[in-house]
Amino acid sequence: MPSPSTPRQNGTSQAPQVRRKNFEEVAKSLTQEEALLEADRCLRCAAHPCQNACPVGVHIPDFIAAVKAGDIGKAASEIMKTSLLPAICGRVCPQEKHCEGHCVLKAKFGAVNIGGLERYTADTARAQGVLKAPTPAADTGKKVVCIGSGPSSLACAAELRRAGHDVTVLEALHAYGGVLRYGIPSFRLPREVINKEVETVQAMGVKFHTDVLVGATIKLDDLRKEYDAVYIGSGAGLPMMLGIPGENAVGVYSANEFLTRINLMQAYKFPDTDTPIHVGKHVIVLGGGNSAMDAARCAMRLQPQSVTIAYRRSREEMPARAAEVEHAQEESVQFEFLVTPKEIIKDENNRVTGLRFTRNELGAPDEKGRRRPVEIAGSDFVMPADTIIVAIGQRPNPTISKTTPDLKVTERGVIALNEKGETSLPGVFAGGDIIRGGATVLLAMKDGLDAARKINAYLGGK
Amino acid sequence: MQENEILVKEQLNEVVMKFVIYKPLVARAARAGQFVILRGRDGGERVPVTLVDWDEKAGTITVIIQSIGKSTFMFNSLKQGDCFLNILGPLGTAVEMKNYGTVAVIGGGVGIAEVYPIAKALKAIGNKVISILGARTKSLLILEEQMRAVSDETICCTDDGSYGQKGMVTDALKACVNSGEKIAAGFVIGPIPMMKFTSKLMVELGIEPYASLNPIMLDGTGMCGGCRVSVEGKVRFACVDGPMFPARTIDFDELIRRTGEYKLQEKTAVEKFEKDHQCKLGLH
Structure with missing residues (x-):
């Protein structure tokens, strides 16, 4: 019999005052003992609301049952029936909004830690060598190219390969x-988790190439001639800036630049790596989304005296995941709510010295129901800063659309899809941030999987 | 022959190397004024470098690199047969090619290599090309022969008078206009102060100025925004909107300060590199 009243196993994490000085993973994997206790809490309800709430439909009760039975290889295979990136999803999906948010145990005992179990399954199965890439169907003779290697393209590529197509990722x-x-x-x-997940997709026979910028290195029209179908999953990748005076001062980063320096280029290991980064004593991060939390927490790990997230509205309206906000607070990131940045103050060398804000109060709700910030006259103040990180969102990168005149985009620059989910070009499909403008890893994956099904149908499969 | 392989390496002077690299897709797509991003090793920087030449048939691109920091030192210590780890391109917006009549093409130091493809393309569509090449001293003046081959007139100047005219490219440009040349547009690439003063002079002389900017870049695809420059009072990204911009309203002073952002770190990197590699590479 399941034991739903057993306390939810959350596993352990690095202590905040330790982890804020390193780039090691914050949350540790569940131990085997914890995982078995947690798996035993699942009721395996027939209606499986968790699975229904998962955008990619992971067979949640089935994989948890396999964990409980001690068959970790089978557990991994159950997940991989619908999602080929389990170690990533287990870590970065907003489970509280999807599977765990719909768990029947949520109100009374706390939801089953589905994210933790998914991560445990993927990590353990991989360590034991029982995480098997699915065997692709017989070759169809059709060639498909996926542009970008982010979550959307990876999911699409893996699914297309599973159907037996010849798939290339650029x-x-x-x-x-x-x-x-x-x-x-x-x-x-x-980074190792990303590497391993990509290796699994490679092991299925998907071909990967770096250093190909579609629209520059090769045109979309050339790819259309070479491949039977194209998936554009090239992501957002055009940072939005504030448009206030002083934005080009030395010490002002877009979140994209700051995060790319640290995450892709590993600037925090400089001079062992070659890309530098500099934060000074006081860091201000502008924005309230997950990128703002990531940037603030990265900045904290470079050990300045203070990191402050400044947001236009109040905590309630912040779009970031609650857990990320809590993590940031635990790591001593400070918050300044209800402020609008007005001007970046700089010295005679064009270097940032501070930021002038105006205080706001909340007014009537906007079209999304979030209360609008209204400036309070005469409330200006200056906060000292050496580094300012602008994390107010991004738009789709226009490289492909600019070089493909027939590809329709909306006013916001996102690729336009018709009601069937196709772009304006036959055989060209798109998904992820290039059609959403900035969403989550999970929704990008869902788009990739949906597109793979459409591409299958387009290529004459089932 | 494999992708990214160095087929020819040629030393142009003590700090400048020329590489011919096998990279067919870039060779096919390249246009004058574009650049590539190079990476030499795992953990290495992404370094933007101008495309100097390309040969679609042979599948090769040519870049010319001056050793100025750790990454460029390491690039220049690669040998024929070695491979760059990564080459992405062609990046940036190509220079718009049209017939202006008479154009000035002005290069300073290693900037001569960078204006070469522009001179070549402008000449090919029928412009009268006057090239002005400047360097501190004779040994640093590169590609004279190649520039002469694509120019109607070529003027060389050195700061110390060791070759050609003694003086700056601005002196030569002024003399050129004073002698009666009607120059419609000028394209300048070189150190930022040189581009600043040459652009200013061009405006005074009634020449439409263009300058190619070299801010700090990361991805080179418009994703990071680190290469922000101010042109006509607007924020532009040099990697996708440039690198060549109409130069009347470029904020060169801002560019100088922004490119100096990591001076300290760059110094640290070079010192550490020299200490670690002194024996192996014989840099000194």
């Missing part, structure tokens, strides 16, 4: 993973 940077690699810090997602 990445613009020098390492695979897209936003997983340049955006998400190693203390949330170790």
Whole structure:
């Protein structure tokens, strides 16, 4: 009999005052003992609301049952029936919004730690050598190319290969993973985990190339001639800036630049690595999303005197995951709510010395129901800073659309899809941030999987 | 022959090397004014380098690199047959090619290599090309022969008078205009102060100025925004909107300060590198 009333096993984490000085993973994997206790809490309800709430439909009760039975290889295979990136999903999915948010135990005993179990399954199965890439179907003779190697393209490529197509992934940077690699810090997602997940997709026979920027190195139209179908999963990748005076001062980073220096280029290991980074004494991060939390927590690990996240509205309206906000607070990141940045103050050498803000109060809700910030006259103040990180969002990178005149984009620069989910070009599909403008890893993966099904149908499969 | 392989390496002077590299896709797509991002080793920087030449048939690109920091020292210690770890390109917006009539193409130091493809392309579509090449001293003046081959007139100047005219490229440009040349547009690449003063002079002389900017870059694809420059009072990304910009309203002083952001760190890296590699590479 399951034991739902057993306390939820959350595993252990590095203590905040220790982890804020290193880039090692914050949360540790569940131990075998913890995993078995946790698996035993699952009721295996027939309606499986968790699975229904998962955008990629992971067979959650089935994999947990296999964990409970001690068959970790089978558990991994159950997950991989619908998701080929379990070690990543187990770590970065917002489970509280999806599977765990719908667990029937949630109200009374606390949801089953599905994310923790998924991560345990992937890590343990991989360590034991029983995580097996699925065997692809017989070759279809069709060639498909996936642009980008982020979560959306990886999911699409793996699914297409499973269906028996000849699949190639083209990445613009020098390492695979897209936003997983340049955006998400190693203390949330170790680089080794990304490498291993990519290796699994490679083991299925998907071909990968770095250093190909579609639109520059090769045109989309050339790819259309060479391949039977194209998937564009090239992500967001165009940072939004504030448009306030002083934004080009030395010491002002976009979140993309700051995170790329640290995560992709490993600037925190400088001079062992060659890309530098500099934070000074006081860091201000502007924004309230997950990138702002990641940037602030990365900045903290470079050990300045203070890191402050400044956000226009109040804590309630912040789009970041609650857990990320809590982690940041535990690591001594400070928050300044209800402030609007007005001007970056700089010295005679064009270096940042501070930021002038105006205080806000909350007004009427906007179209999304979030209360709008309203400036309070005469409330200006200056906060000293050596480094300012602008984390207010991004838009799709226009490299492909600019060099493909027939590819329709919306006013916001995202690739336009028709009601069937196709772009304006036959055989060209798109998903992830290039159609959403900035979403989550999980939704990007879902788009990739959905597109793979559409591409299958387009290529005459089932 | 494999991708990224160095087929030819040629030393142009004590600090400048020329590499011919096998990279067919880039060779096919390259246009004048574009660049590539190079990486030499695991953990290495992404370094933007101008495409000096390319040969679609042979599948090769040519880059010319001056040793100025750790990464460029390491690039220049690669040998024929070695491979760059990564080459991404061609990046940036190509220079718009049209017939201006008479154009000035002005290169300073290793910037001569960078204006070469622009001179070549401008000449190919029928412009009268006046090239002005400047360097501190004779040994640093590179590609004179190649520039002469694609120019109607070539003027060399050195700061110390060891070769050609003694003086700056601005002196030569002024003399050129005073002698009656009607120059419609000028393209300048070199150290930032040189580009600043040459652009200013061009405006005074009624020449439409263009300058190619070299801010700090990371990805080179428009993703990071580190290469922000101010042109016409607007923020532009040099990697995708440039690197060549109309130069009347470029904020060169801001660019100088932004490119100096990591001076200290760069010094640390060079010192550590020299200490670690003194014996192996014989840099001194």
